[in-house]
Structures are given as structure tokens and as C-alpha cells.
Amino acid sequence: SQQGEEDPQALSIQEGENATMNCSYKTSINNLQWYRQNSGRGLVHLILIRSNEREKHSGRLRVTLDTSKKSSSLLITASRAADTASYFCATDAVTSGSRLTFGEGTQLTVNP
């Protein structure tokens, strides 16, 4: 079964607004990763945050990790229509042997 749960399942915003997606997981992790998928194509790696990190930035992306709550959030600032995609979190659990477990995903729609 999927370890991660994401909310919201779907998010629709206007261009220029910020989008926040949340991910929760159940077991101890080595790291948590966020991926983007356009229209059922391959996954694009966005950002990796290690268990000893609390916040990470990459361009318009900001990821936070709270290991005490077993949760993470992905913030996309100043969104663009091209950000429209599905976003997935994935956890590398301590006992997983580098196998990733994916959350259910958030479908983000950015309206021009």
C-alpha cells in the first residue's frame, strides 16, 4: 500500500498565485523527494530533502520537512500555466533499501 498521502488531491489556482501541496508518511525516512509528471509521462525529479534537513529551496520551489509530524510540504511560488501537472511525493524509508514509496499525488491546474 502507498505510504504517502497527499492533499489536496486537486488544486486549481490562477497564474501568479502560490500553490501548496502537502504529503504525510508513516515510517522513518532517509529522505523525501518531490516529482512532477505531465500528462502521464515520465517523472521529473524536483527536489530531495534529507531527514536531517528542515527546509530546502530550488528556484520557485520551497520544500519543508517535519519528521516529528512525518509530513512535508511543497510550495510553488508565482505559479505559471506551465506548472500545470501532477505532483508526487516519494519517501525513501530507512528500511526500504532505496525503494521509493509514492504518495497519491496532487493534480495542480494553473489557469492563465
Add this chain to the structure above:
Amino acid sequence: SAVISQKPSRDICQRGTSLTIQCQVDSQVTMMFWYRQQPGQSLTLIATANQGSEATYESGFVIDKFPISRPNLTFSTLTVSNMSPEDSSIYLCSAAEPQYGYTFGSGTRLTVV
């Protein structure tokens, strides 16, 4: 990070037949994985492809249905055997180097009719 070439990108197959999906990585990688993504859903790990030995399958997946090969550190195949419409999904391979992260192939969209 590694670059993966996955083929075919899509196929429409008759039920009862088999399809083999290939992934070629442009550098040697420690680990390779195969995932399935059913329509509208997230990714589910099928198996870890082990170089030179049998793949390690996740619960619910068996070797007879999804035989996997990994003859070297840059190449792996997944076969979907005796297909039924329920096998219609996107299949993705992934390569991992723990210090560099993970890369995914572009996926194979399989439709079984």
C-alpha cells in the same frame, strides 16, 4: 544524474500476448526499479531489478507475470506476460545512485485490447 532511454513509449497489444519493455541507462547505476502506474493513480513499485540475479518482487507481483532481466549495470527489461485489459497502465523504470538521486524513464503507455 543518469539519463534513461525507455522503449517503446507506447503500445497497443492483444490480450494473451506479452510485451517486453527496455530501459537503457547512459551510465552504470547501482539500482534499477520498475513501477506501474494505473490510470489516474500513483506509482506502485513492481520489483527491484538485481544485476546478475533474480529480481526482488513486491507483494502482489510475481515473476511469472512480470519477468525482469538485468544483465549488466546499464540495462534492464520488464516483460508483461499473458496480458489482460487490467494490465493497461504506464510502466516506468527508474535508476538510482544513492549519492546522486533517482532518474525515471519516460514511461511506456500500454493498452491491452
